[in-house]
Amino acid sequence: MAGKPKLHYFNGRGRMESIRWLLASAGVEFEEKFIDTPEDLDKLKNDGHLMFLQVPMVEIDGMKMVQTRAILNYIATKYNLYGKDIKERALIDMYTEGMADLNDMILMLPMCPPDQKEAKIAQIKEKTTNRYLPVFEKVLKSHGQDYLVGNRLSRADIQLVELLYYVEEVDPSLMANFPLLKALKTRVSNLPTVKKFLQPGSQRKPPISEESLEKAKKIFRIQ
């Protein structure tokens, strides 16, 4: 019998969090092996477990998968969260790639030098309200359906709702003019698997603390 997927990353959101969200939403139980020290990461590298010497790495179905997008693509396909045909997949891809661009900006914020932070936050807010959220609000408005693509739950909805939680953390007022997105967020959050993941005690990770950030920098030998 196949074991549970095992996630290798540091104990924080980073690039692994979207994978945690997708697995959890699909109702897939998973294990985590946290990288706590630079030596832990070195061992993974030296034992040949990391194709490009990087994490995230997910052990799943006999593979040691790396590259966040490849991992998300695999999970989405396996659990039928990737549309029903090539055209739906193209829409899902476009939407999730746009989301990833915004998500990356928010993800990288803790790494921003203090004197640039305010400008960066302003840029994130501007892109959120002018470039990204309007697109998804418009999609929902155009077809009036409950989900972004194909009238059923897909990775696009899960990844968007994850992003909306981060947008709220940056500034709750950013969601003000997007009623359909708010409704999607509520709807998806109430799905049993997602509801469980949103509760305390789940494997969902909190925003990174100063202490965690310093630890992560040590592990990945940054600065």
Place this chain on the structure above:
Amino acid sequence: MATKPKLHYPNGRGRMESVRWVLAAAGVEFDEEFLETKEQLQKLQDGNHLLFQQVPMVEIDGMKLVQTRSILHYIAEKHHLFGKDLKERTLIDMYVEGTLDLLELIIMHPFLKPDDQQKEVVNMAQKAIIRYFPVFEKVLREHGQRFLVGNQLSLADVILLQTILALEEKIPNILSAFPHLQEFTVKISNIPTIKKFLEPGSKKKPPPDDIYVRTVYNIFMP
């Protein structure tokens, strides 16, 4: 009759070059509308042709596809360059994602400050030699086949060849320690559709120069 795909981008490599490579490798003819001014970009944005106000954008099969990876995936799947099953597709995905990380360094290079550019060439070379090339050298050595995955041409081969040739322009001996990659480069370059794309007069774009950099700044800088 199906119309040809139409590519919207400045007249240079950038993020569209991978798309040109894959279309060419698949034997698909395409048209290009080159962005030259801020006004042209504005027109595309105002006309709601760009989902996130950005290019690359490719008009194909009634869609206006944006986001490089979405475009590459669509073309690859449509033209049988994405493996025969989920496991092959997954390998192709991992290889392509790794290669795109390396290609990203090449894409950004012309836009670095001149003082940083030489240092970055060293970084690219190190990443290629230590992190990326050994993976693909090993894959090719272990299965002894011509292509990276499933014994047939895939997106992974095309993007890797594109990246190798771009790196060789900056670092001519970059493949010196990788005999299987050298062989791979020759073999994939000789595939008829790719060979045609590598000949003068094709839609393959030359290395970025000062004119290209200036055009990009003029179009995209506020």
